[in-house]
Amino acid sequence: MTILNISKNSLIFCCMLCSYVTPILAAAGNLIWKMPTTGNYISSSPSIGHDGTIYFGSSNHNLYAVHPNGKKKWQYHTNGEIDDSPSISRNGTIYFGSFDTYFYALSPEGKLLWRYKTGDLIRSTPAIAVDGTIVFGSYDGYLYALNPDGTLKWKYKAGGKIASSPLISLDGNIYFGARDWNVYALTSYGELMWKYKTGGIIHWSSPAAGYDGVLYIGSFDGNLYVINPDGTLRWKYKTGGNIGSSPALGKDGTVYFESCDSYFYALSVDGTLKWKYDVQNTELGCHPVIGKDGTIYVGSDDGHFYALNPDGILKWKYETKGSLLTTGATIDDNGIIYFVSADGNFYAVDTGTNTGIADTPWPKFHRDARNSGKMELFSISPPHLIIRDVAAGETKEKILVVRNYDTEPLNIEHITVNNDRFAISPNSTVIMPSDSILITVSFSPVSMDEQQAVSILHIDSREIPVYITGNPLSEPKQVPVRLITRDGETGELMPCRIFLEDSHGRFILPQMSESLQNKMFFVSPGDIEFFVFTGEYNMSIARGNEYIPIHNEIIRIQANEQEICTIERTLHRWIHMK
The missing domain is CATH 2.60.40.10 (Immunoglobulins)
Known part of the structure; x- marks a missing residue:
C-alpha cells in the first residue's frame, strides 16, 4: 500500500513516475484510500474508537487497527477467521470473536488482555452493557455473558446456532435471533422472558429497536418481523428472498433493510412499502447505515456500495472488485464512510458531508460507531x-x-x-x-x-x-358544556339570562330562547348543561330577569379528555366587565 498524507478536504494523488504530488478536491463517492489485506474476503463490519482508530477483522485471521489516514496501526493474529465485527468499550477495550472458538479482549495498543473459550466458532458481534458485561453468541448455541475481566457471568442455551448479534435494551434486557427460527428475549440475568418463532432461520440479521422497545429483525422466510416488547407480533412484511440484513431505523421511523430478492427496502412505521431500490443483491444482504443528512448507505453482492437519498433515488455508488456480503459500514464525524469488500480491501470513501451517523434510535448494525449494541441510557x-x-x-x-x-x-x-x-x-x-x-x-x-x-x-x-x-379539527366538534352561576353574596345558585355569540356575532341558542333588545338569550336556573361546537365565544350574563349584563368575557370551548366542559362563575350585583 502506498501511504498518502490525506485530509478530509484534499485527496493527495501520488504519481509514481514523478517527483511531486498533486492535491485534488474530495467529492461525494470518491475514494480517499483503500487498504489491501492478505485475506481472500472480509465480512467484518468496521468500528471506530474514541481516537478515530478503525478496527475490522479478516478471513486471514487478523484483527486490524488502522489510523484515519489509512496507515496500519497494528494487527493481532488469531487461529481462525474473524467474521464478526469488533465492539469497543468506553475505556477503549476491543472485543471480538474468532473461528478458533475464542472470544478476545485487546487493549487499544493491540495487546491481549484475556480470551475466553467457547464450544464452537463465533460470528456474533458482542454487545456491551452499561455495567461492562459483554454479551455474544456462538455456533455452540450458547449466548454468553462475560464480566469485564473475562470470567463467565452466565450463559443461555438456545435451540440452534447463534450468528445473530445481540441487542441490549434500555432496561438491560437482551434480544437476539438463532438458527432454530426463534427470536429470544432474556433478562440481564440470562433468564428467558419470551421467544417468538419466525418461519425460517435467523442467521446474520440482528435486531434493531426503537425508543418504544419495538424490535425489528429479518428471517430466512423472507419476512421482516416487527415484535412488541412483550413478544407479540406487531406486523411483518414479506419480501421475495431471504433476509440476512440487519435493519436500520430512520428519524421518522422508516425501516431500511436489504433482501436477497435483489431489492433494498424502505418501510413506513405501519409496515407499508415506501419504496424499494434494485441493488442487484441475491445473497445474504448487507447492513445499511444512515447518515445525519438522511442518506442511506448499503453494499451489495454486485460489488457496489450505494448511497441513496431518503426518497429512494440513487445519490452515488462506488464499485469494488468483490461482493459486499453480510457487511455493514460506519461513518466518522468527518463524513468518511468505511467498509470492507470480498476483494480483500478495506475502503475509505468520502460521503460529501462533514457529519457522521444519524441520531436515530438505531441508525446502523449494532447501533453506533463503536458497535456497542445497546440502546442509549x-x-x-x-x-x-x-x-x-x-x-x-x-x-x-x-x-x-x-x-x-x-x-x-x-x-x-x-x-x-x-x-x-x-x-x-x-x-x-x-x-x-x-x-x-x-x-x-x-x-x-x-x-x-x-x-x-x-x-x-x-x-x-x-x-x-x-x-x-x-x-x-377538520370541522368544529360539538362538546357538552355545564355552566354554573352563583350569587357573589350568598354563594347560592343564581338564575340568569345568558347571551352567547360566536366570533361572527351570531347568537348561539342551545336552549329555548327569548329576544331582548334585539339580542337573543337563553335562561339558566343557575346550573345548566348544553351542547355547543368548539370555538371562541363572547359570553354575557345578566342576573335573573334584569336586562343589563353584569359579566362579560371571551370563552374558548375546546375538545378535551373530560366528559364535560365545566364553567363556573360567581357574580356580584355590580357590573363586572372582563
Whole structure:
C-alpha cells in the first residue's frame, strides 16, 4: 500500500513516475484510500474508537487497527477467521470473536488482555452493557455473558446456532435471533422472558429497536418481523428472498433493510412499502447505515456500495472488485464512510458531508460507531407526539416524558422546535439518575392544515429528535358544556339570562330562547348543561330577569379528555366587565 498524507478536504494523488504530488478536491463517492489485506474476503463490519482508530477483522485471521489516514496501526493474529465485527468499550477495550472458538479482549495498543473459550466458532458481534458485561453468541448455541475481566457471568442455551448479534435494551434486557427460527428475549440475568418463532432461520440479521422497545429483525422466510416488547407480533412484511440484513431505523421511523430478492427496502412505521431500490443483491444482504443528512448507505453482492437519498433515488455508488456480503459500514464525524469488500480491501470513501451517523434510535448494525449494541441510557416517550382536535385559534397541550436510566445526571442543554405553531416548556433542565421529567408541548394552529415539526433535544452534546404532528379539527366538534352561576353574596345558585355569540356575532341558542333588545338569550336556573361546537365565544350574563349584563368575557370551548366542559362563575350585583 502506498501511504498518502490525506485530509478530509484534499485527496493527495501520488504519481509514481514523478517527483511531486498533486492535491485534488474530495467529492461525494470518491475514494480517499483503500487498504489491501492478505485475506481472500472480509465480512467484518468496521468500528471506530474514541481516537478515530478503525478496527475490522479478516478471513486471514487478523484483527486490524488502522489510523484515519489509512496507515496500519497494528494487527493481532488469531487461529481462525474473524467474521464478526469488533465492539469497543468506553475505556477503549476491543472485543471480538474468532473461528478458533475464542472470544478476545485487546487493549487499544493491540495487546491481549484475556480470551475466553467457547464450544464452537463465533460470528456474533458482542454487545456491551452499561455495567461492562459483554454479551455474544456462538455456533455452540450458547449466548454468553462475560464480566469485564473475562470470567463467565452466565450463559443461555438456545435451540440452534447463534450468528445473530445481540441487542441490549434500555432496561438491560437482551434480544437476539438463532438458527432454530426463534427470536429470544432474556433478562440481564440470562433468564428467558419470551421467544417468538419466525418461519425460517435467523442467521446474520440482528435486531434493531426503537425508543418504544419495538424490535425489528429479518428471517430466512423472507419476512421482516416487527415484535412488541412483550413478544407479540406487531406486523411483518414479506419480501421475495431471504433476509440476512440487519435493519436500520430512520428519524421518522422508516425501516431500511436489504433482501436477497435483489431489492433494498424502505418501510413506513405501519409496515407499508415506501419504496424499494434494485441493488442487484441475491445473497445474504448487507447492513445499511444512515447518515445525519438522511442518506442511506448499503453494499451489495454486485460489488457496489450505494448511497441513496431518503426518497429512494440513487445519490452515488462506488464499485469494488468483490461482493459486499453480510457487511455493514460506519461513518466518522468527518463524513468518511468505511467498509470492507470480498476483494480483500478495506475502503475509505468520502460521503460529501462533514457529519457522521444519524441520531436515530438505531441508525446502523449494532447501533453506533463503536458497535456497542445497546440502546442509549435515556428514553423519550412518545418518540412521535400527536396533538389532535385543536380548533384554529385555540391551544392544546401534550406531555413528553424524558427518563434518565443512567447513574449520572442527564443534561438537557436546550430544546428547539422548527415550527412556531408549537411551543415547549421548559427549554432546559437536568434529570437526576433514575428520574424523569415532563416536558409540555403546546400546539396553536392558525388554520385547518396539519402541522409537522421536529423538536431537537440537545442532550449532553447530542441532538435527539422528537417528531410532532398537530392535527387541527377538520370541522368544529360539538362538546357538552355545564355552566354554573352563583350569587357573589350568598354563594347560592343564581338564575340568569345568558347571551352567547360566536366570533361572527351570531347568537348561539342551545336552549329555548327569548329576544331582548334585539339580542337573543337563553335562561339558566343557575346550573345548566348544553351542547355547543368548539370555538371562541363572547359570553354575557345578566342576573335573573334584569336586562343589563353584569359579566362579560371571551370563552374558548375546546375538545378535551373530560366528559364535560365545566364553567363556573360567581357574580356580584355590580357590573363586572372582563
